[in-house]
Amino acid sequence: MRRNICVVIGYDGTDYNGFQSQPGGNTVQDKLEDALLTLTGENIRVTGSGRTDAGVHARSMHVNFRTDSHIPASRWTLALNARLPDDIVVHSAFEVPDDFHARRTASRKTYRYTINCNKNPDVFRRKYEFHHHTPLNVEAMREGLQHLIGEHDFSSFTSPLSTKPSHIRTLYEARLETEHRYDVFSSAMAEADAKRYPGKQRGIIHLYVTGNGFLYNMVRIIAGTMMQVGEGKIAPEHISDILNARDRSRAGPTAVPHGLTLWNVEYGETLPLTDHV
Template identity: 65%
Template sequence: MRNIALVISYDGTDYRGFQSQPEGYTVQDKLEEAIRMLTGERVKAIGSGRTDAGVHARCQVVNFETHSAIPIDRWTIALNTRLPNDIVVQRAWEVSEQFHARKHAIRKTYRYTINCNRIPDLFRRRYEFHHPAPLDVKAMHEAICHLIGKHDFSAFTSPHSVKPSHIRTILDARVELETPSDNHINYPSSLVDSERDQKYYPGKQRGILHVYVTGTGFLYNMVRIITGTLIQVGEGKRTADQVASILASMDRARAGPTAVPQGLTLWEVAYPDGAFEAPE
């Protein structure tokens, strides 16, 4: 029996999340179907974590067991020819039989993208939340820093969470403003927008914002609720320091709304050194 690990990316727009469920049409379902088409086996693909309906992944790690003798360097292309276009296998390894994609992950990073330009980006609309007014990026960054450390995140999870404990550890959290690319459309009217923004939105910025949150584990809707709260800080509806009191309250009603799913991406999953070493 071989244990195969994959790194996959997917556009989660049309899926009901990663993990299989009775309603079907999940990323796990499609991946397992592709493996069955390739090997004739029915396997269970274990993901490093769940992603909700509409949420994407740049780096989702998966492992599964197989009796197939297909050389490891053939798996990537062979699976990609059998997967839909919105799921891509980036790399495949043969790992030790002890490797477990979820249990052995030591940290994960999620990224939430907010477009606060006046006009939405047609080509990125599936991967970001469009907020047509500028935001106070500095205040948002100050706010998210209150969440770093080991805390009870009951205020930042869905009331439907079934986890026995809401204590989680955030290792790093930050808000970054993306540098405009060379192909960014920048017509003279932007000068008028800038003058209007300075008058009506002092201290706020336009652009593409990325909220990065790295932790050892996450709760249901946790990053999306954090982001929804940060947006209110950026709008000036809350102060950065209020985020600390929301966290301490452990009351979901005190936090902001749950941000829409399409802006969220599972960005990176980290493992201990040697986790992907081939079996002897």
């Protein structure tokens, strides 16, 4: 019987047309399949735990594939990394049960959207976070986010291009974490800032959402809407109305892709195989 191998990968999506193969080429899937071909001599098709759009990143994404190769599981990581470009990395590899399917078996997915509200962009993180020039009201954003938790019809938070038969999804967690990071700022400027933007803060905001599945553009629309909450354009309690309207035009704009990272995918009891150190 052919073996079922699962690899956990990460990638910098900046230079790719997303994860999934498409006519235009230059996708993460293409690079993985090229590496597998040179390693095994087999034309292998891989299955990712999800699609990511052009410019979106992944910190930890599971991918599985079938192979006749006898390479021990412990050797796949190094062998594939030697054949992959340096913006894609295989973190680990292991053999999985025959019925394991990276997308269908997944129980929870977590995405992170990062917003830099410092005065200036961070040259070292510029490809992985959106630079929002003005401060945001983090408490209002936290409050707004709570209305999205639970099982809902997320039609207001998906692209009209979505072809899914149902827009009902469950959001298990939605939280904001803030981070202070280098920004040169005189006391005088900080005071002017506090006066000009009352109740708003500078710094880095990481928005984490965990759910059983996400619709097309869903996290980016949540991020774009939360930025309007943080700007004071949408009241936090208004998020429920937007959700109930099931109308994309009621939510905020779709945030740019480069701030988004597929953070983690969980498989419940199916894959208790790896620790994240």
